[in-house]
Amino acid sequence: MEQRDRDLIAQIEAIVGPKGLLLGRDVTARPHLSWGRGQCPAKAIVRPGSTSELSQVMALCHRWGQSVVPWGGMSGLVNGAQCEAGDLALSLERMNRIEQLESDAGVMTVQAGAVLQQVQQAAEEAGWQFAVDLGARGSAQIGGMVATNAGGNSVVRYGMMREQVLGLEVVLADGTVLSSLNEMLKNNAGYDLKQMFIGSEGTLGIVTRAVLRLRPRCSSVQTALVALSRFEDVVTLLRRLGGELDGKLTAFEVMWQSHYHCLVAELAKHPAFLPTEYPFYVLVEASGSDPKRDEAHFMTLLESLLSSGTILDAVIAHASEQAAQLWALRDDAESLIKHLGPVAVFDISLPIRTMEAYITQLEQRLAEDYPASRLITFGHLGDGNLHLGIGPVEDKTGVESLVYRSLSEVNGSISAEHGIGLEKKPYLHRSRSEVEIQLMKKLKALLDPKGVLNPGKIF
Amino acid sequence: MEQRDRDLIAQIEAIVGPKGLLLGRDVTARPHLSWGRGQCPAKAIVRPGSTSELSQVMALCHRWGQSVVPWGGMSGLVNGAQCEAGDLALSLERMNRIEQLESDAGVMTVQAGAVLQQVQQAAEEAGWQFAVDLGARGSAQIGGMVATNAGGNSVVRYGMMREQVLGLEVVLADGTVLSSLNEMLKNNAGYDLKQMFIGSEGTLGIVTRAVLRLRPRCSSVQTALVALSRFEDVVTLLRRLGGELDGKLTAFEVMWQSHYHCLVAELAKHPAFLPTEYPFYVLVEASGSDPKRDEAHFMTLLESLLSSGTILDAVIAHASEQAAQLWALRDDAESLIKHLGPVAVFDISLPIRTMEAYITQLEQRLAEDYPASRLITFGHLGDGNLHLGIGPVEDKTGVESLVYRSLSEVNGSISAEHGIGLEKKPYLHRSRSEVEIQLMKKLKALLDPKGVLNPGKIF
Numbered sequence: 001m002e003q004r005d006r007d008l009i010a011q012i013e014a015i016v017g018p019k020g021l022l023l024g025r026d027v028t029a030r031p032h033l034s035w036g037r038g039q040c041p042a043k044a045i046v047r048p049g050s051t052s053e054l055s056q057v058m059a060l061c062h063r064w065g066q067s068v069v070p071w072g073g074m075s076g077l078v079n080g081a082q083c084e085a086g087d088l089a090l091s092l093e094r095m096n097r098i099e100q101l102e103s104d105a106g107v108m109t110v111q112a113g114a115v116l117q118q119v120q121q122a123a124e125e126a127g128w129q130f131a132v133d134l135g136a137r138g139s140a141q142i143g144g145m146v147a148t149n150a151g152g153n154s155v156v157r158y159g160m161m162r163e164q165v166l167g168l169e170v171v172l173a174d175g176t177v178l179s180s181l182n183e184m185l186k187n188n189a190g191y192d193l194k195q196m197f198i199g200s201e202g203t204l205g206i207v208t209r210a211v212l213r214l215r216p217r218c219s220s221v222q223t224a225l226v227a228l229s230r231f232e233d234v235v236t237l238l239r240r241l242g243g244e245l246d247g248k249l250t251a252f253e254v255m256w257q258s259h260y261h262c263l264v265a266e267l268a269k270h271p272a273f274l275p276t277e278y279p280f281y282v283l284v285e286a287s288g289s290d291p292k293r294d295e296a297h298f299m300t301l302l303e304s305l306l307s308s309g310t311i312l313d314a315v316i317a318h319a320s321e322q323a324a325q326l327w328a329l330r331d332d333a334e335s336l337i338k339h340l341g342p343v344a345v346f347d348i349s350l351p352i353r354t355m356e357a358y359i360t361q362l363e364q365r366l367a368e369d370y371p372a373s374r375l376i377t378f379g380h381l382g383d384g385n386l387h388l389g390i391g392p393v394e395d396k397t398g399v400e401s402l403v404y405r406s407l408s409e410v411n412g413s414i415s416a417e418h419g420i421g422l423e424k425k426p427y428l429h430r431s432r433s434e435v436e437i438q439l440m441k442k443l444k445a446l447l448d449p450k451g452v453l454n455p456g457k458i459f
Numbered sequence: 460m461e462q463r464d465r466d467l468i469a470q471i472e473a474i475v476g477p478k479g480l481l482l483g484r485d486v487t488a489r490p491h492l493s494w495g496r497g498q499c500p501a502k503a504i505v506r507p508g509s510t511s512e513l514s515q516v517m518a519l520c521h522r523w524g525q526s527v528v529p530w531g532g533m534s535g536l537v538n539g540a541q542c543e544a545g546d547l548a549l550s551l552e553r554m555n556r557i558e559q560l561e562s563d564a565g566v567m568t569v570q571a572g573a574v575l576q577q578v579q580q581a582a583e584e585a586g587w588q589f590a591v592d593l594g595a596r597g598s599a600q601i602g603g604m605v606a607t608n609a610g611g612n613s614v615v616r617y618g619m620m621r622e623q624v625l626g627l628e629v630v631l632a633d634g635t636v637l638s639s640l641n642e643m644l645k646n647n648a649g650y651d652l653k654q655m656f657i658g659s660e661g662t663l664g665i666v667t668r669a670v671l672r673l674r675p676r677c678s679s680v681q682t683a684l685v686a687l688s689r690f691e692d693v694v695t696l697l698r699r700l701g702g703e704l705d706g707k708l709t710a711f712e713v714m715w716q717s718h719y720h721c722l723v724a725e726l727a728k729h730p731a732f733l734p735t736e737y738p739f740y741v742l743v744e745a746s747g748s749d750p751k752r753d754e755a756h757f758m759t760l761l762e763s764l765l766s767s768g769t770i771l772d773a774v775i776a777h778a779s780e781q782a783a784q785l786w787a788l789r790d791d792a793e794s795l796i797k798h799l800g801p802v803a804v805f806d807i808s809l810p811i812r813t814m815e816a817y818i819t820q821l822e823q824r825l826a827e828d829y830p831a832s833r834l835i836t837f838g839h840l841g842d843g844n845l846h847l848g849i850g851p852v853e854d855k856t857g858v859e860s861l862v863y864r865s866l867s868e869v870n871g872s873i874s875a876e877h878g879i880g881l882e883k884k885p886y887l888h889r890s891r892s893e894v895e896i897q898l899m900k901k902l903k904a905l906l907d908p909k910g911v912l913n914p915g916k917i918f
Binding site for chain 1: 615707812877
């Protein structure tokens with residue numbers, strides 16, 4: 001380490017104390033890439049204990065022109081927290097307290113390092129729920145989830161992270177503390193500045209505190225797997241469940257036959273809840289406050305959909321274990337990834353009316369250019385969000401170009417919920433115009449003129 | 460009119476044509492202040508017929524340093540569209556088409572001048588609803604509603620305007636067209652630029668098109684007026700209805716006794732649906748898809764709330780006429796304003812836990828400083844939003860200071876849904892810190908360096 005770096009580190013240690021700083025092997029022991037890969041090459045990992053400490057650290061880094069890569073729980077999938085040798089990594093893992101929970105109003109104030117599962121549990125103990133849920137709940141931190149505008153399985157009912165954030169405290173690139181810890185659903189006093197930071201992937205500021213909106217806890221959950229023969233029936237099903245379950249539709253997860261057949265028939269990793277010959281499967285979840293009433297409502301609706309021919313077959317979970325099995329099938333990306341061999345995975349969104357033609361065309365183009373590869377399709381259809389797995393793939397760049405070219409044609413997005421990070425940066429222009437990208441860059445230059453915050457990410 | 464102005468007007472007319480320009484009496488005939496007051500003193504009203512025309516007009520105004528005041532339907536209440544003699548007013552009233560309605564997905568693309576009622580009707584004809592509703596539905600334009608992040612009566616269920624906007628097209632101060640006409644619920648491809656413009660009151664850009672999220676149309680509505688003795692019961696009621704009506708609670712409108720007693724007993728303007736001696740009244744609305752099931756659910760819940768003593772009395776609307784009468788009572792601000800004499804009205808938000816003490820303290824402070832005035836309180840309590848009427852008031856500034864001083868103490872907002880405009884500009888610092896206001900000004904300078912867009916508004 002050079003003298004200049006030793007000086008900087010010493011000054012940082014004077015601010016955050018020895019517990020606030022990791023060096024040497026404690027740094028390389030940490031993965032910094034997606035899927036838990038990589039040995040972090042940063043100079044140090046800074047772990048401030050308070051907003052005030054972080055503010056001082058950022059003021060120092062800003063003066064020195066020192067790049068800082070903010071970390072959340074490291075469950076992102078686009079290398080948004082990747083470090084170079086010259087960087088400092090910044091972890092808020094010591095700032096993980098739930099500071100306040102207003103149980104009358106359903107409002108919770110947390111430090112950014114609080115882990116999702118901890119937040120979910122605290123909400124539930126107070127008779128509420130925190131409505132964003134995702135597989136990485138045991139590691140994902142609220143600050144990272146705000147910075148990436150996390151999505152997950154219940155967006156169709158509750159929205160993404162953006163819709164759960166009432167207020168934020170953010171440390172800006174120069175150490176300024178921007179405190180907008182609003183608690184109200186309505187506040188039109190000037191620009192809603194927090195919106196800028198949500199989904200900005202740590203490039204505009206560092207989230208240190210969030211005021212979260214909680215939702216009423218549901219005491220009843222209905223889960224079913226249904227089979228359909230045509231995509232237009234999937235659309236009809238979504239519309240009828242959206243309308244006739246009133247506010248209760250919580251998840252609408254589609255699996256193309258490619259997905260279901262692979263996991264159930266080829267790999268035999270999951271029980272054959274339904275025969276494998278149907279073109280489409282949808283995992284439906286509804287939740288409400290009265291088990292008896294809700295179940296009757298759900299059953300009546302499914303019967304009506306069966307008798308109208310919209311759905312051809314259905315299996316209903318009669319206990320939470322069965323529901324868990326259905327979700328395990330839906331969530332078993334790991335088996336698919338292993339099975340496909342070298343795999344390219346995608347997280348796209350597109351208008352629902354364009355989905356069927358898009359997938360059909362993509363299959364054709366893949367068959368022509370990459371005849372050895374297959375396409376597996378599933379995702380949060382209610383949000384316009386599909387996940388694709390394509391493999392085996394040697395030429396990952398070629399497949400990416402193919403997927404994103406077709407996507408541009410239907411005005412889709414190269415990232416529905418994962419963000420851009422480094423991984424999707426080469427394709428940003430596929431979903432955003434030059435005018436949009438220029439304005440993003442202007443915002444970046446305004447808020448971080450020296451480019452110290454998460455440099456090189458997004459654009 | 461000076462030569463320079465005549466030259467500018469001629470150039471604008473060459474872009475927008477004679478239909479696109481109003482001059483002289485056609486300008487002064489138009490009110491430009493809140494409540495339909497004032498004779499517009501602007502040089503001209505420009506009415507472009509397309510985004511391209513507006514883009515050219517803005518490029519010209521930017522070169523000339525000509526200030527432009529964007530107008531919506533002129534139903535705002537904070538003088539956000541007020542003009543000075545040197546300004547050009549800009550109306551999008553000719554750009555009022557509904558361009559696309561995806562009836563499978565519930566997505567509608569409209570030009571900014573489309574009127575709310577027209578959008579609501581088109582949505583309903585397609586089996587959907589547009590979920591923001593407010594009294595000025597016959598005049599409020601979508602562009603203005605986006606620019607002011609309009610709220611209204613159903614925010615507790617569907618959110619404000621921000622939550623209904625999937626995509627925007629915006630003309631920037633220099634005429635650049637920023638097209639972000641996203642249709643998907645999820646799109647994390649870089650910064651979500653549209654968020655900056657929502658609620659910016661025409662100071663950062665001019666909304667020309669919006670992609671709107673529609674919601675399933677409800678075929679059943681339950682409406683009740685209930686009476687309560689304690690504020691804590693109002694909070695309990697909100698929490699129980701929020702939890703036990705599942706997603707169906709659509710409105711939760713509170714009236715302090717001051718409001719109900721004034722309209723029903725003193726003015727006798729409305730039927731005495733319930734006796735006037737209760738401390739609190741709440742207008743509750745729920746809506747769903749099955750009249751019979753929804754009514755049974757609603758009645759069971761109300762009975763339980765009556766038997767637990769949370770509510771003391773209730774009247775249920777058994778037909779839409781009765782529901783309309785209850786809403787007419789809630790919405791009769793006009794009678795209150797007339798009755799109070801010279802009146803100061805407020806649109807504030809504050810944490811629900813602080814409301815009772817805030818109102819009690821405000822009443823005490825008013826009694827001390829303005830013994831001739833009375834306070835009338837009502838509003839969208841489910842959103843933390845109260846409307847206050849205080850009158851008779853000669854010293855409006857003094858009363859404003861009193862209200863906003865108390866509000867700062869509880870971290871409340873001087874504007875829940877109306878915005879800042881010119882009217883609340885002197886008090887912005889009561890709800891926003893100096894750091895926040897400085898960042899707002901930096902954003903303004905970035906997007907409108909010459910200050911041509913709605914100059915002087917907000918800060």
